Amino acid sequence: MANRDENAMWSIFGYLLSGLIFWGGIGYGLDKWLDKGIFTLIGLLVGISGAIYLVWLRFGRE
Amino acid sequence: MRVLLRSAEGEGFVPPSTKDFELPPIFGDNVYTTKPILLVFLSVILISVFFILSARKAAIVPSKFQFAGESVYSFVRENLAKEVIGHEFMRFVPYLFTLFTFILVNNLFGIIPLIQFPTMSHVSFPYVLALSTYLVFHYVGIRKQGAFKYFKEILFMPGVPKAAYILITPLEILTFFVVRPLTLSLRLFANMFAGHLLLLVFILGGEHLLQGVIGLKLISPFAFAIGIVLTFFEFMVQCLQAYIFTLLAALYIAGALADEH
Amino acid sequence: MEGTLNLVGFGLAAIGPGIATGLIFAAYINGVARQPEARSVLQPIAFLGFALAEALALFGLVLAFVL
Numbered sequence: 452m453a454n455r456d457e458n459a460m461w462s463i464f465g466y467l468l469s470g471l472i473f474w475g476g477i478g479y480g481l482d483k484w485l486d487k488g489i490f491t492l493i494g495l496l497v498g499i500s501g502a503i504y505l506v507w508l509r510f511g512r513e
Numbered sequence: 514m515r516v517l518l519r520s521a522e523g524e525g526f527v528p529p530s531t532k533d534f535e536l537p538p539i540f541g542d543n544v545y546t547t548k549p550i551l552l553v554f555l556s557v558i559l560i561s562v563f564f565i566l567s568a569r570k571a572a573i574v575p576s577k578f579q580f581a582g583e584s585v586y587s588f589v590r591e592n593l594a595k596e597v598i599g600h601e602f603m604r605f606v607p608y609l610f611t612l613f614t615f616i617l618v619n620n621l622f623g624i625i626p627l628i629q630f631p632t633m634s635h636v637s638f639p640y641v642l643a644l645s646t647y648l649v650f651h652y653v654g655i656r657k658q659g660a661f662k663y664f665k666e667i668l669f670m671p672g673v674p675k676a677a678y679i680l681i682t683p684l685e686i687l688t689f690f691v692v693r694p695l696t697l698s699l700r701l702f703a704n705m706f707a708g709h710l711l712l713l714v715f716i717l718g719g720e721h722l723l724q725g726v727i728g729l730k731l732i733s734p735f736a737f738a739i740g741i742v743l744t745f746f747e748f749m750v751q752c753l754q755a756y757i758f759t760l761l762a763a764l765y766i767a768g769a770l771a772d773e774h
Numbered sequence: 775m776e777g778t779l780n781l782v783g784f785g786l787a788a789i790g791p792g793i794a795t796g797l798i799f800a801a802y803i804n805g806v807a808r809q810p811e812a813r814s815v816l817q818p819i820a821f822l823g824f825a826l827a828e829a830l831a832l833f834g835l836v837l838a839f840v841l
Contacts, residue, residue: 456817457760458761458764458768459821460824461696461761462688463825464696464828464832465688465692466825467825467832468692468696468832469683469684469688469691469692471832471833471836472687472836473683473684473687474683475836475840495833495837498684499829499832499833501680501681502684502825502829503826504680505684505685506821506825507825508670508681510818510822511818511821511822
């Protein structure tokens with residue numbers, strides 16, 4: 452179906468954004484709590500890789 | 514890192530900003546009678562009158578008026594509802610049709626002379642539309658598949674190692690319940706807001722140039738010309754955004770109805 | 775005018791992913807138009823490429839706010 456492409460693009464965008472927000476947010480909170488500076492970056496990387504993994508699961512396996 | 518830029522001449526041209534969207538109440542101090550709210554009522558009246566008139570004297574050989582009304586209806590029914598949702602589409606045609614015409618008319622207020630304010634550039638209107646869509650598609654999904662199965666299918670994808678759920682289930686929750694309605698409304702809002710701001714920049718800028726020295730006066734027609742071209746561009750964007758909002762609403766309903774993702 | 779320079783940086787950082795997304799979907803549309811039955815093969819690849827390009831753009835967006 453032609454309309455699935457449109458939907459898929461916005462879902463991919465949503466997954467990537469929520470991955471960055473969620474895990475990056477956890478990293479940011481850890482940074483504030485422990486007074487370090489590294490967890491934000493780790494959180495962002497974990498979030499983006501989780502989101503790409505999820506995109507692969509949803510759209511890449513077919 | 515915050516910076517402050519001062520323009521060199523600074524002759525008092527105030528660039529349009531978010532303050533241009535905060536319109537004062539029209540009747541006295543009543544905060545509920547600002548321009549956007551009156552425009553919403555106007556749009557409802559316009560849509561109702563148009564479609565009641567076009568459907569009242571329905572004939573087999575349609576008049577031009579009836580033809581216009583029917584082509585909008587059949588566009589939503591065939592291209593949006595039937596193609597996306599499938600065999601159960603008839604239940605959702607009224608909702609999608611209302612959504613499409615309401616957004617379209619409210620967007621077009623942005624370029625109609627004398628009105629020239631897209632209602633949807635106030636973020637609360639898209640929020641309400643997205644919220645109602647959100648309630649509709651979750652309700653439909655829960656009704657169709659049962660609450661437990663519906664949420665289980667969203668949150669836990671089959672065929673994934675157990676440890677990966679820690680990584681991806683939060684993302685699914687956030688995407689389905691926060692990011693989706695938010696992007697749905699913010700896309701419409703941002704397009705209307707930016708479009709109105711763009712038109713303001715060129716029209717007000719052209720007007721300001723007209724009051725400058727002779728060299729600037731010669732430039733101002735170009736600013737107005739670009740403003741007119743951008744008005745046609747805005748017309749396209751406004752139709753497209755109404756279409757995309759309705760299309761995504763239909764796609765979400767279709768996704769909630771489908772048994773298997 | 776007052777504003778933050780981070781957003782200028784984000785604007786510059788978004789050029790690359792923008793071009794990349796355009797190229798990916800140009801190639802995808804081309805491929806499907808020439809050979810419609812190849813859609814099921816091309817679709818996952820196009821979406822994964824899109825996800826990777828989009829990830830960079832969103833990374834820029836987040837870093838513009840965090841830094």
